[in-house]
Amino acid sequence: MSDGSDNVIQPARRRPVTLRDVAESAGVSVATASKALNDQGRMTAETRTRIRAVALQLGFRPNGLAQSLLRRRSFTVGLLTNDTYGRFSLPVMAGVSEALLDNGVSVFLCNVEDDPRLGQMHVDAMLEKRVDGIIASGKRLDRHLPVDLSNLGIPVIYAFTDPDPNSIAFVSDDEGGARLAVEHFVALGRRRIVHVTGPETFEVVHQRAGAYRAVLAEQGVAPPQVLMGAWSEGWGHQAVARLFDAPGEKPDAVFCGNDQIARGVVDALRERGLRVPEDVGVIGFDNWEIVAAATRPPLTTVDMNLTALGREAGLTLLSLVDGKAVEPGIRKLPCRLVVRQSCGRPPGG
Amino acid sequence: MSDGSDNVIQPARRRPVTLRDVAESAGVSVATASKALNDQGRMTAETRTRIRAVALQLGFRPNGLAQSLLRRRSFTVGLLTNDTYGRFSLPVMAGVSEALLDNGVSVFLCNVEDDPRLGQMHVDAMLEKRVDGIIASGKRLDRHLPVDLSNLGIPVIYAFTDPDPNSIAFVSDDEGGARLAVEHFVALGRRRIVHVTGPETFEVVHQRAGAYRAVLAEQGVAPPQVLMGAWSEGWGHQAVARLFDAPGEKPDAVFCGNDQIARGVVDALRERGLRVPEDVGVIGFDNWEIVAAATRPPLTTVDMNLTALGREAGLTLLSLVDGKAVEPGIRKLPCRLVVRQSCGRPPGG
DNA sequence: GATGCTTGAGAAAACCTTTTCTCTACATAA
DNA sequence: TTATGTAGAGAAAAGGTTTTCTCAAGCATC
DSSP states (O other), X not given: OOSSOTTSBOOOOOOOOOHHHHHHHHTSOHHHHHHHHHTOSOOOHHHHHHHHHHHHHHTOOOOHHHHHHHHTOOSEEEEEEOOTTOTTHHHHHHHHHHHHHTTTOEEEEEEOTTOHHHHHHHHHHHHHTTXXXXXXXXXXXXXXXXXXXXXXXXXXXXXXXXXXXXXXXXXXXXXXXHHHHHHHHHHTTOOOEEEEEOOTTSHHHHHHHHHHHHHHHHHTOSOOOEEEOOSSHHHHHHHHHHHHHSSSOOOSEEEESSHHHXXXXXXXXXXXXXXXXXXXXXXXXXXXXXXXXXXXXXXXXXXXXXXXXXXHHHHHHHHHHTTOXXXXXXXXXXXXXXXXXXXXXXXXX | OOSSOTTSBOXXXXXXXXXXXXXXXXXXXXXXXXXXXXXXXXXXXXXXXXHHHHHHHHTOOOOHHHHHHHHTOOSEEEEEEOOTTOTTHHHHHHHHHHHHHTTTOEEEEEEOXXXXXXXXXXXXXXXXXXXXXXXXXXXXXXXXXXXXXXXOSSOEEEESSOOOTTSEEEEEOHHHHHHHHHHHHHHTTOOOEEEEEOOTTSHHHHHHHHHHHHHHHHHTOSOOOEEEOOSSHHHHHHHHHHHHHSSSOOOSEEEESSHHHHHHHHHHXXXXXXXXXTTOEEEEESOOHHHHTTSSSOOEEEEOOHHHHHHHHHHHHXXXXXXXXXXOEEEEEOOEEEOOSSSOOOTTO
16 A cells, blocks of 8 residues: 555566466376367366366466467468558458458458568568468559568468469459449440549559440440549549530449549539439449448449458468468459449339 | 379478577587577587578578467567457557567457457457457447456556556547647637537547637637537538528637548538638548548648557557556547648738 | 686476377276 | 276377576686
């Protein structure tokens, strides 16, 4: 009360109870104790339950470090990413975590920004901690992480980032996603569909634009019109100005490269007195809820299913860790169209 | 070439090179090898450099599991959160990670949603893996994580979540943040300042409103007006309608409870032909870049410095792990006003 | 020449668990 | 009685590292 030391938190580090403690307390050897707790070996049922009871009462928790050392398996994986804001990485992480938690595997999250030094530090730390494998993730499918993950001696899976040649990778099927959007417009009877998207330096911009053109050609509707710009609301605004100030027929549908552009497009249309979806339909990309749901009207948009992608990546990594062989290659996982209110209903609906 | 097995990735798991390998290859004992690599013990400089060279050449990397087992320290911490989208947690995580990486500590990210079962699973996994400590984080200062972290036997720090009594916690100083905003308005010569904020069920709503009222009283400007609603753009719109449709004097400044509300307010004002910042100044809260920077004009907003908060939490946890004593209590860390263009310049500036 | 100090290096214990092997006691079969 | 078998349990090794202790050799001092 009076020495003044009551008021500090001493890092309560009572010595964890070990198997030996359990064994001694139960009057058996550690070997027997271990076997009792792991349902191994032979002993009377009485011995087993007695040891179990003692362990429970003492609050015994096996030391994972010792187990890992012996099993040569740490039940730990690393998730490397350069997606600081987690917009793409967090859904992937959620999927990975979900797939692994049931197997008792924990995930180190390592943000390497775009800094090779940071990347190396994280990789070194993970290797020293003997992670069972690494999942490389990111924010662009055409930019490689600032680290070399080949020849690490442990399994590596690429998820939503630029993979090494001959590795195992999961990416979104951007062409498929774009098809979904454009075909949805066509099914709704829209005919003058334009595509407003991001910078031409992005690979996905060309993939999606290609699919967009292909669908228009297949369906025999109006010639394609692709406007490349930035991934921003501002660009959505500008694009609308350019499209609707031009002479001639106006678009009745805008397929946007991401939800922010779509948001800008919707706002700009409203400012011009055009109704969404009645006059113009709009579809976004990414299904970034916070943007898509806040737009008026809420955006119909393409979801890349990143959580499912993360789950696949996690499960595949587990297979590799378990020694199963997996064919290398890039797996494209399908997107999904989330229908909200920015497109209107099909004519017949 | 012909057995078809070339085309699968065998999980290349070559046996890692151990200290014993190094020792044998250098013709010394493991003890000597260990000491050579750790700059311990006595030996000729020649022996030391020779062993080092061998280790380097063999690509030796000490097994962290073995080290941890011996040192009773895993150089690993867990970050628990229920902030699925990472809006608050990711900045905290970034700070934590930044503070710890230099010390060779890696971070398990564990999203427990609001599910006690999930929380328990993650905590169990972390305890088995012998994390050195846990940082509990979240998305609300007045909601507790769905797990009991008292009496875990390892240090726990709370960062931006509701702390246990008598624990160590770091939270944002919401009163201070609100003062910053309101005083900024006052300094700019605004006199009819209203506060549009979130649901009254949030503790921070009352803290910020209290500070708002206090500043108005201190400065002797117009009576306070607080509108509580939702944390959404939509509510920002509605609030503007309510404020500017009412008879009497109109506000010349709106202090918003978050950036989304502010975004809604700014958009609604523009739709009414009111200019921001000339006619009405707007300040947001959170400095959620993606919203604040995309608003036209870009939002002046209160930043809670969550990365710094995470850094403090990380460093404090390290102190505890190192056995230093730390006083329990809640530390409020200052916010910071990020000035963009939604308030105009001070009259004299 | 005996004693003590220093230098360089190795042996062994410790960390905690799992697993294989060994051993004792007892029961059954020959 | 001897051989065989089995149930129950413990001893010990292994996993990879760090650290303390021990030891031998070389050298200086008295």
